[in-house]
Amino acid sequence: MFDYAFLILLLPFLSAIVLGLFGMKMPRKVAGLIGTCMLGTLFVLSLYTAYHYFFYTGEYSAMGQTFRVVDGRLSSGVYPTVTVFNLTWLKFTELLTFNIGLRLSPISVMMLIVITTVSFMVHIYSFGYMAERDENYKFEEYEHGFQRFYAYLSLFTMSMLGLVVATNVFQMYLFWELVGVCSYLLIGFYYPKHTAVHASKKAFIVTRFADLFFLIGILFFSFYVGTFNYDLNVNPGLSDKLASIAANPEIAWAIPTALFLMFIGGAGKSAMFPLHIWLPDAMEGPTPVSALIHAATMVVAGVFQVASLFPIYIKFGAIEQLHWIAYIAAFTAFYAAAVACAQRDIKRGLAFSTISQIAYMLVALGVCYAINDEEGGLGYMASMFHLFTHAMFKALLFLCSGAIIVIIGSNFKEYMGGLHKYMPITNACFLIGCIAISGVWPFAGFFSKDEIVSACFQFSPMLGWFMTLVSGMTAFYMFRLYYVIFWGNSYYEQDPENRRRPQEVPFVMWGPLVFLAIISIFAGWIPFGHFVSATGQSAEIHLQHFHFSSVAWFSLLAAAIGISLATWMYMPKHNPVPDMLAKKMPVLHKAALNRFYIDDVWQFFTHKVVFRCFSMPIAWFDRRVIDGTFNFLAWGTQEAGESIRPWQSGDVRQYAVWFITGTVALTLVLLCLI
């Protein structure tokens, strides 16, 4: 039934190849249309796949396996894991092979929808964003490199889809690297800009550094387990093998170590502290890219990875590692929220918000201590739910900010203010995004975030309160952003003669905004637990049935406080409070503005420590010591030659002297002997 599913990988690949090789020969618009049409097809294909996967009743087979399903579920009540194809790509040994395949499980189908939806919207939106405009925002021509942009987007979509449908960790790693490179290429899209090049380099190297741990984790895993497969449902021998390893005290450390090492790779991609430093800089890329890669899809790869390996974490003795993840993530959530409160660049503000929200998802996974929802497995579902809703509203927020940037021509809040009059649709959409992320009923964020906080309370009340506090901060910084952009002092009105009058963006841009806004409003009402849960069984989300627990009330309260505080501080045209606060606590404000100097620490580490302490001495050593040794040998030989060279002067008279002296000496010696 899913025989067509190979197209999900093939179509974007073909489109990337075609656009990459021949794009420059095409008119820009044609190239864009090819990419977009392909993604439209892919979007439909994903919806179709999801529909069949979740609602099909009947029988189908894939890879020789037959599934008898009712409403998509097997008789055991769980959704099947369908391996559509699984080709051997590389053979390490007879048993250990590197396969590339396509596997459908509830979360990968969910990811298919997320990726194709956001990617499709971004493809459409880019027609408006990636264009050069004249004084009056009139469209002139698509930007230079428009074809390249769509080629990259296609390649990225292919890689990301390949990542989520991976049948084994190594395939995940392969596509993981590919998305990293796409991210590199797209961040550095405006390559003449120094900052963009620098940011792209940084993003790639930091994530690559983290990927090293992922790779080592895979090596450990494959060595002890003897396979790269991770899905317990489709690999019958795997559970036994893992259980036997966990039971053997000598090598029981291997699984938790491998998993945690893999998580470090995930932490790099998902921007966990202290590997988050690349993400804010990654905002140098075009805004649609930020929305797609650095908000909705690639950065949640880490969460997806942990979720994929979740059953192994829980069942085979790595629960403690899961909790470490929770602590790291909780700290990151707080840190990023604090930094977000002081950013001047709206995209960077959103980037920190993304870090904070991804941390939420990881906290939710980390606080789990069982598979079952009631006994501590709630976080899994909550995390996936939040991943889904967050992808939608964060993509929305980024696309809105892109719309603003197109109109204003700058990322900095000083040039904005008072835009609600001029950009009503964007204003509404941004507001919806803000409400959704702040967790206000009945918007999407409320449901997913509340599930997370509930899961935290289940684990430890301390953490629960902490996360509630962070959600209050979320509401505060998001509304701060909203007010400084759309309300407050208008930059244009201060000098209307000389400044461009802002206006609403064209339909090709606000269309996707509205679409995503609608999803952000209603996504919370999707019975998500029905589709995705740790056990695979259908689970209820109580909030959707108006069963508000005290947890829900508290987080609503926190959101309300955050929003009102932001409204009080930033909505009026003149309010001295923010500046006063900044003046009162100059150190803290400055530190927050400079992201608590983590970047500087990294900079110091890479430039001063690695370059100065390793590379330079080694290069010096190579030139001086090793080369010196060989040069010395050569010099020694030459000197030795030089020193005996006078003996062979070619001067006959000198030879005669030697000859005669020798003869005389020899005669004398002979005479003496006689």
Next chain:
Amino acid sequence: MSWILTVFVIIPVLMLGGLWVAKNDNQVRGVMVAGSTALLIGAIWLTIYFVQQRSAGNTDAMLLANSVMWFKPMHIAFSVGVDGISVVMILLSAIIVFTGTFASWQLEPMKKEYFLWFVLLASGVFGFFISTDMFTMFMFYEVALIPMYLLIGVWGTGPKEYSAMKLTLMLMGGSALLILGILGIYYFSGATTMDVIELARMHAMSKTAQNIFFPFVFIGFGVLGALFPFHTWSPDGHASAPTAVSMLHAGVLMKLGGYGCLRIAMFLMPDALTMWAPVFLVLTTISVVYGALSACVQTDLKYINAYSSVSHCGMVLFALVMTTQTAITGAILQMLSHGLMTALFFACIGMIYHRAGTRDVRYLGGLMKVVPFLAVSYVVAGLANLGLPGFSGFVAEMTIFVGSFENAGMFHRVATIIACTSIVVTAVYILRVVGKILFQTIPNKKFYELHDATWDERFSIGALIFCVAGLGLCPLFFENMIIDAVHPIFNHIMDYVPTLGNL
């Protein structure tokens, strides 16, 4: 049929004759294109023939084997034969010679003489890969080395005399060790043949003799494979060599080192591995990390790539001394992959240098705007080099890492993890260069007038990219061929040192 392998030596000899009588540039080019195409077709045919034979159930260790006695008293014979490893190496050489011809299409001056030496070098390389007789191998090895001196010394750039002399002397030093080792194997086996397969079958050397002669052969070949600390000829030599010579040298000649280490040192003296493998493991691990770290602070593009080659070729030897079947397979894949990648890299660098007149990263910039084709090729080469999936580097490195990790000794494991870090450092130096020379703004007005690649350059680069991507996308075809050849060698080693694989 059994004479057919000799064609790979005969064609270069015919090309030499053709070049000798060629009267002008176009005739020289004609001879080169005809000859290198013939070689390429021959190599492709050989690959197909080999696969067919194997799938038809031909299990001989060496296919197309043939032997003609040369020098009776020493039992030196001209013995030829190929297994999977030789076949892929011959294919690699043919590709590099073919693309190298196009990369030196516009070389001036003395095109004819240049190609004469170039072809002589190629004939040595092909002869080396088809031989199974130790002495014949050694002879072809020398044939391949000598032309380097003239090619660099005459057509090179920068301090070419120094580099040429250094390269030749160090490699000659290596071959001095090598001949000692070969004679040691011959005499201490008490054999009446120099044939590698026969010698391995006899396995008549005493353990002590193996321990004594193993380092001679391993270091002898290791010098060519850029083994630390005998690698310093590589940066200078590559930096001074003309483009196609760098391509051929880094792409193929350095592979002779790894090939010889496996085929002669490890295959004939497996017992010595117990004693020497840890020593060489340390040296090769240093090579891997050291090369990568040194590349980070170089300013000359060719130096960067030469150090990168040290790192990558170090990886070949590293994987060999890990002595697991997967790692050895990975080593051969890495030879193939590095050969293609680095040839691509040197081709791009040479073409950029030809235009911009400098290779110093500090003076270059913004080339993406003016020479987009070359710049994109450079990015592709860089990404392939840092192991992007879809290109050959990823396949080879992953096979090596997985294979090395199978060796469960603590020592080996630490070495593997250290070697793994090189993939991060590789990313650092590649991106540093890409960011500096291709992106950002153009620092020099002169650069606005640069013209993009001509058709011959495009052809050369395109063919290499096609190969790199082909190997990266469908590695299984080559991997099967390589495993097929590595399997008996590995089993032979394991017969004598069964504990080596998991210390």
Next chain:
Amino acid sequence: MIPVEYFFILSGLLFFIGVFGFVTRRNLVAMLISVELVLNSVDINFAAFNRLLFPGGYEGMFFTLFSIGVSAAESAVALAIIINVYRHFHSDQVNSIENMKL
């Protein structure tokens, strides 16, 4: 009858004068003359020893004559070379023809 020692003294003197001249002179012709002196001293020795040791024999005398013939040929060849060198280098000094050396 002249005592035979006188011949030996003469030939010894001639020999060392010749050697001295060969070593010290730079002029090619002078060196050639020195070589001739050495040869002549040897000729005298041959003749004198023949007379002293084998009064009835003639081998020494033959050798002397043979040697005189060879030295004549040698002088002719050497002079020819010297003249050619002079034409080529415009000098008859031995140092002037060193440019074959590194």
